Amino acid sequence: VTYPALERLIAELNRLPGLGERTAARMAYYIVRSSKQAHAPHASLAHDLAQALLGALEHTHMCSECGIWCESDVCNTCQNIHRNNRQLCVVENVSDVRAVENTGVFKGLYHVLHGVLAPLQGIGPEELKLNRLVERVHAQGFEEVILATNAHVEGDATAMYITQLLQPLGVKITRLASGIPRGGELEYLDKATVSKAFQDRR
Amino acid sequence: VTYPALERLIAELNRLPGLGERTAARMAYYIVRSSKQAHAPHASLAHDLAQALLGALEHTHMCSECGIWCESDVCNTCQNIHRNNRQLCVVENVSDVRAVENTGVFKGLYHVLHGVLAPLQGIGPEELKLNRLVERVHAQGFEEVILATNAHVEGDATAMYITQLLQPLGVKITRLASGIPRGGELEYLDKATVSKAFQDRR
Numbered sequence: 022v023t024y025p026a027l028e029r030l031i032a033e034l035n036r037l038p039g040l041g042e043r044t045a046a047r048m049a050y051y052i053v054r055s056s057k058q059a060h061a062p063h064a065s066l067a068h069d070l071a072q073a074l075l076g077a078l079e080h081t082h083m084c085s086e087c088g089i090w091c092e093s094d095v096c097n098t099c100q101n102i103h104r105n106n107r108q109l110c111v112v113e114n115v116s117d118v119r120a121v122e123n124t125g126v127f128k129g130l131y132h133v134l135h136g137v138l139a140p141l142q143g144i145g146p147e148e149l150k151l152n153r154l155v156e157r158v159h160a161q162g163f164e165e166v167i168l169a170t171n172a173h174v175e176g177d178a179t180a181m182y183i184t185q186l187l188q189p190l191g192v193k194i195t196r197l198a199s200g201i202p203r204g205g206e207l208e209y210l211d212k213a214t215v216s217k218a219f220q221d222r223r
Numbered sequence: 224v225t226y227p228a229l230e231r232l233i234a235e236l237n238r239l240p241g242l243g244e245r246t247a248a249r250m251a252y253y254i255v256r257s258s259k260q261a262h263a264p265h266a267s268l269a270h271d272l273a274q275a276l277l278g279a280l281e282h283t284h285m286c287s288e289c290g291i292w293c294e295s296d297v298c299n300t301c302q303n304i305h306r307n308n309r310q311l312c313v314v315e316n317v318s319d320v321r322a323v324e325n326t327g328v329f330k331g332l333y334h335v336l337h338g339v340l341a342p343l344q345g346i347g348p349e350e351l352k353l354n355r356l357v358e359r360v361h362a363q364g365f366e367e368v369i370l371a372t373n374a375h376v377e378g379d380a381t382a383m384y385i386t387q388l389l390q391p392l393g394v395k396i397t398r399l400a401s402g403i404p405r406g407g408e409l410e411y412l413d414k415a416t417v418s419k420a421f422q423d424r425r
Contacts, residue, residue, distance in 0.1 A: 024294050026275075026282035033275040036268055038253050039246070043318075050317045051240050052276065053283050053292055054337065066238055067280040071273040073228075073235040074254065078269040080228035081255050090255055092226050115252045116245075135256065 027053065086157070088133035088150070090115055098131060105129040107164040111154065111183060113137055113171055121169065129167075132157065137175040138182055149179075151186060158190055165193045172199045229255065288359070290335035290352070292317055300333060307331040309366040313356065313385060315339055315373055323371065331369075334359065339377040340384055351381075353388060360392055367395045374401045 027049060034045035056065035083089070084096035091097065098104060108129030112118055113136060121127050134149045146152075158166060166187060170176035184194050200218035201207070207215060229251055236247035258267035285291070286298035293299065300306060310331030314320055315338060323329050336351045348354075360368060368389060372378035386396050402420040403409070409417060 024283065024292065024299075026278045026294060027292055030275040030279040033268070033272045036272075037250050039250075044241070046321060047318050048239050048241075049279065050292065053279055054317075056280050057283075057285065065280060066235075067276045070235045070238075071276040071280075073232040074269045074273040074276075076228045077232040077251065077255055078258050078267060078273075081226065081259075083259065090226065090229055090252065092228060097226075115256075116249050119248060 087131045088115075088135060088153075089118055089131060103128075106161065108167065109158065109161075109163045109165070110167045110169050112169045113176065113179075117169065117171075127167075130163075134170070134179070137170060137179040139175055146182070151183065154183065155186055155190070158187055158192055163192055165195060168194065168196045172197075289333045290317075290337060290355075291320055291333060305330075308363065310369065311360065311363075311365045311367070312369045312371050314371045315378065315381075319371065319373075329369075331367075332365075336372070336381070339372060339381040341377055348384070353385065356385070357388055357392070360389055360394055365394055367397060370396065370398045374399075 030049045030052070031042070031045045034040055034048050035042050037045075040048070052067050052070070056067040059065035080092050081090050082092065082094070084091045084094075084099055086095050086099040089096045089098060105128045108127070109132055110121060110127055110129055111132045111134065112121065113134055115133055115135075118131050118133060121131075132154050134151075134154075136144050136149055138144060138146070138149065157163075166183075168180040168183060170179045180196055187194055198221070199214075200221055201210065201214065205214075232251045232254070233244070233247045236242055236250050237244050239247075242250070254269050254272070258269040261267035282294050283292045284294065284296065286293045286296075286301055288297050288301040291298045291300060307330045310329070311334055312323060312329055312331055313334045313336065314323065315336055317335055317337075320333050320335060323333075334356050336353075336356075338346050338351055340346060340348070340351065359365075368385075370382040370385060372381045382398055389396055400423070401416075402423055403412065403416065407416075
């Protein structure tokens with residue numbers, strides 16, 4: 022019993038990260054049901070989501086400076102004269118920028134790698150466009166580069182590689198502190214986190 | 224810092240059931256990134272998903288017999304002469320049909336309620352189109368109606384209501400067994416499941 026249009030929607034939803042086939046099917050049914058119940062097909066979830074997808078595909082570009090998704094050649098953050106242009110925060114993904122911005126603690130500029138070094142998956146320095154990072158640090162005279170890649174093996178390795186790249190330029194290089202998260206309880210944390218917190222105690 | 228096209232995509236994805244704002248944002252970034260990396264925009268995830276949404280909206284209809292989503296007036300299951308037309312299985316949602324079909328244990332016909340009775344949310348017998356169910360049972364001479372609404376309070380109440388509706392028609396009415404799931408361990412199951420299993424022991 023196959024219905025091509027619905028099965029195709031399930032298959033496409035299934036391509037999204039973290040969505041299994043069963044969840045994709047439930048979503049597809051939900052989309053069709055709510056869209057059929059909408060007063061007009063052109064005001065339905067299916068139609069709105071399709072429009073949003075095509076709009077994002079058409080209007081979103083990668084900022085030629087920092088790599089954030091934006092709607093012009095250079096993003097609002099890079100063009101914002103109120104940002105501190107002495108500090109650069111290097112992150113893995115655009116969602117990390119969102120997470121940092123939500124804290125309000127950082128007012129400098131960003132550099133998005135769009136990944137981490139993962140030689141086994143064929144992701145080397147070329148794929149991360151690290152040349153562009155070196156160019157920016159060289160040209161723009163940052164005082165500090167904060168390496169905010171995630172606290173796992175690949176994130177650490179990438180941070181170490183970038184440190185070696187940037188050290189000759191004489192810029193101050195820091196790495197986000199790693200340790201017990203706020204509210205974290207020792208007995209529920211993994212060994213690696215607790216060991217690291219001991220090593221880096223201050 | 225807002226980018227309308229991307230923010231709109233996040234907002235639309237956020238309307239899907241079970242997707243929080245953070246997951247919606249991660250998905251939107253994933254869609255944009257993978258679509259920008261595709262060889263051609265017209266072969267990208269964003270484009271494929273948009274097409275699938277519009278296709279499902281256009282081609283999917285509700286079967287006038289059983290309520291399954293299909294691409295014609297009457298679905299393949301209702302038209303299939305190899306199905307047992309003496310047994311009718313009443314389920315809450317189309318995803319329940321999928322779950323039952325996956326077991327291969329049932330070869331009869333279906334009736335999808337598209338919900339359960341929930342007076343507090345304004346879902347009464349009218350909204351579930353229970354008249355259509357009575358008509359079908361009356362007209363099509365089923366020998367058995369299997370009530371497969373889910374094993375929670377609303378599912379039980381809906382099954383009880385349907386039993387009262389159909390009893391005058393003289394059809395045999397059964398309800399799916401409720402009890403310890405296969406592989407379930409008593410110590411990890413909730414009290415209601417264990418009590419029910421004791422009451423219904425056989």
